[in-house]
Amino acid sequence: MAYDLSRNLSELPSRAQALLERSTRELDSPPDPEVQPRWDIPDTVVVMAAVSGRVANESHDGEARRGFPTDFDGFIRAAADAIEAGAAAIHIDFGGIPAIQNSGLTVPECYDRVISGINAATDRDWVPDCNVLRGDNLAQNAYPITTGLTETFPMAPNFPVDWMESMAALGQRHEARVFFSIHSAAEVDLANRYIYSQGLAGKPASWLILIGYQYDDATDRLASFLSGPEAMLDELRLIVDRIREIDPDGFIMVCAAGRACHYLATAALMLGLHVRVGTEDTEWRYPHRDELVASNAEMVERVRVTGTASRSAG
Numbered sequence: 001m002a003y004d005l006s007r008n009l010s011e012l013p014s015r016a017q018a019l020l021e022r023s024t025r026e027l028d029s030p031p032d033p034e035v036q037p038r039w040d041i042p043d044t045v046v047v048m049a050a051v052s053g054r055v056a057n058e059s060h061d062g063e064a065r066r067g068f069p070t071d072f073d074g075f076i077r078a079a080a081d082a083i084e085a086g087a088a089a090i091h092i093d094f095g096g097i098p099a100i101q102n103s104g105l106t107v108p109e110c111y112d113r114v115i116s117g118i119n120a121a122t123d124r125d126w127v128p129d130c131n132v133l134r135g136d137n138l139a140q141n142a143y144p145i146t147t148g149l150t151e152t153f154p155m156a157p158n159f160p161v162d163w164m165e166s167m168a169a170l171g172q173r174h175e176a177r178v179f180f181s182i183h184s185a186a187e188v189d190l191a192n193r194y195i196y197s198q199g200l201a202g203k204p205a206s207w208l209i210l211i212g213y214q215y216d217d218a219t220d221r222l223a224s225f226l227s228g229p230e231a232m233l234d235e236l237r238l239i240v241d242r243i244r245e246i247d248p249d250g251f252i253m254v255c256a257a258g259r260a261c262h263y264l265a266t267a268a269l270m271l272g273l274h275v276r277v278g279t280e281d282t283e284w285r286y287p288h289r290d291e292l293v294a295s296n297a298e299m300v301e302r303v304r305v306t307g308t309a310s311r312s313a314g
């Protein structure tokens with residue numbers, strides 16, 4: 001409590017006298033723990049599952065990856081299992097799955113079959129997050145949006161500007177929310193420059209950080225090289241900071257991708273962010289071992305356990 005400044009100031013102690021009177025506190029007699037305020041971390045975490053098993057198509061060990069969905073039935077079953085395990089949303093992208101893409105069905109028919117199948121397989125509420133890259137024209141790209149099948153859709157901000165603006169505008173018209181899919185800090189600027197600053201994504205916006213997945217010289221979008229936990233934390237913090245500069249209250253979701261896998265999800269939870277898990281983004285259970293995940297439901301359950309433990313006091 002401050003000194004009584006109505007008194008004669010010469011009667012009040014000097015700094016040296018105040019230090020002497022205060023003395024020093026020994027560590028074995030700490031102050032009240034309440035001097036440390038609670039961290040500002042949300043009690044609720046949104047978990048999305050990206051259940052595509054297309055990574056198994058490149059595998060020489062398909063038997064070990066038998067839990068990765070590579071057809072309609074497997075996709076629907078994996079999505080329903082993830083929802084039952086606690087996922088609030090399912091990312092629906094059947095690109096790179098030959099059994100679906102070569103089924104003879106049109107893009108709209110594929111979406112109809114997958115989404116209706118998931119709804120039939122679970123009675124729980126869930127949010128569809130549909131990829132809008134598939135199809136031969138804008139109508140097919142935007143089919144999940146214009147028909148009300150999807151509530152959110154991801155958009156990497158390096159596509160042709162006219163296309164991005166049109167898709168974002170359709171999203172606003174049909175009340176579907178765009179997720180900026182961010183693979184590097186540079187894409188935060190692109191998202192802001194072409195869509196967010198134009199008022200086409202809503203404010204606050206939604207952001208999906210997808211870093212650390214596998215790539216080579218032929219990959220059309222290079223991901224960040226996460227050589228270890230230090231690089232992972234540096235890159236994640238960098239991108240989160242760039243997002244917060246332009247969208248302080250934005251909704252941020254982090255993908256458990258590549259070798260970083262569950263470590264990225266855990267780091268996101270520690271930062272109070274939301275997470276996306278699933279076999280579309282990684283096949284690994286741990287960064288430092290070659291064990292494969294058994295299923296998408298397993299990945300959702302691991303996030304639930306981690307998130308519950310970190311928020312149990314709340």
